[in-house]
Amino acid sequence: MQAVTLVLKKPHKSARKPKGDGHLRRGEILAAAERIFIAEGYAGATIRKIADAVGVSSTALYMHFRDKDQILLEISDGAIERLLNLNIDISARPVDPVSQVRLMLEAYMRFALDNPNTYELVFCGSGASISVEKQAGTLELGDRCFENFSEPFREIAAAGRLKSGTAQSAAEVAWAGCHGLVSLLITKPNRTWSSSDDLMSLMLDGLLDGLVKD
Amino acid sequence: MQAVTLVLKKPHKSARKPKGDGHLRRGEILAAAERIFIAEGYAGATIRKIADAVGVSSTALYMHFRDKDQILLEISDGAIERLLNLNIDISARPVDPVSQVRLMLEAYMRFALDNPNTYELVFCGSGASISVEKQAGTLELGDRCFENFSEPFREIAAAGRLKSGTAQSAAEVAWAGCHGLVSLLITKPNRTWSSSDDLMSLMLDGLLDGLVKD
């Protein structure tokens, strides 16, 4: 589509960018990287493995991405965007804010358990391995998620239904509690846990009961 | 003690092991490794750096430790042992089990914030980086901590004061909630958080209020 427009505008000069290969390669790399990353995690998804999977030299990846972290962060962006859309969808529903919070946290935890490697990369990774600047885009997406999530808490606080603390701190605690549960389930799969469904609903009930009146 | 016995048995043959140097070196390495590890984290504490700090070749470390992970896990063991002792101390106090739980969780979170790199290595690390078998000893220590921590929950459950769930699942949820809070504070120091003291007490109050009757 865009190529056509460009061609119509300047039939004899441009029409160079959408030559085809460049854009396709980028997608191929992302697809291969995502497969390997999901299967083997951050450390397992090496540049060379990804390049081999695409059928290209390892150097070629640097034509399309600044470095390894950019590739994996771009994958994470896609996943977080899905999470954000889930949250936006929930906040559009005409239900009371407490139910919204519960739905969002439940969606959050299911997302984490469904995308354990992505979740670990984005939410468990220490700031040490990937610099803050590189993460900027991904972090901003995460912030938008949290922002969207804390909105119902502001409504709850405005209605005077918070047992203590501020909307901000209550939202942080609720998020942290659910994060703790899924991060332990993901990173310590060898421990003998109660059923994850039980734990999730116990965490939700407990936190909401402890934070919100009624 | 054993050395003495051996010497008494065969005065002219053994008495070789406690030659001195070996033991000292091991301690020196652990001390240097701990310093670097606390200062620079898991990735920053390389074999070469540790060896340089001791004033010895990198190969020498392999005389005393199987590999890098063993060094860092041995350091972690020491830290967790301190945590375990805190817990044992608390469980000896003649207070009601709910207060014990609160004290233990508070000690746990303070420990985490005081030893962020150790905490991250032991409680946030994915199983991928260090194999389960290697971690066996450290994991067992962690299990003893959790076991000790869940004891008051069993008392609470026995008294019928659990709002829902079992002693096991309630203990897991309480632990997970506090873990989530400190792990986020540690691994996402760039976010703008409410004061960590506020968050900690809100998490404690909220969880206990939500999990336990009265």
Next chain:
DNA sequence: TCCGACACTAAACGGGAATCACCCAGCCGT
């Protein structure tokens, strides 16, 4: 026909963990 941009590559670099083949000093039994 030549030029420059572009996708790509082979080779190399520096730095990680871990291993190898060796040293060398001290203690053993003789």
Next chain:
DNA sequence: ACGGCTGGGTGATTCCCGTTTAGTGTCGGA
């Protein structure tokens, strides 16, 4: 007193990692 064994220690090496450099082939446009 002495030759051999042993155990701490070493330098060189291996393998893999992410990343860089210098160069190759191809193709659209003048």
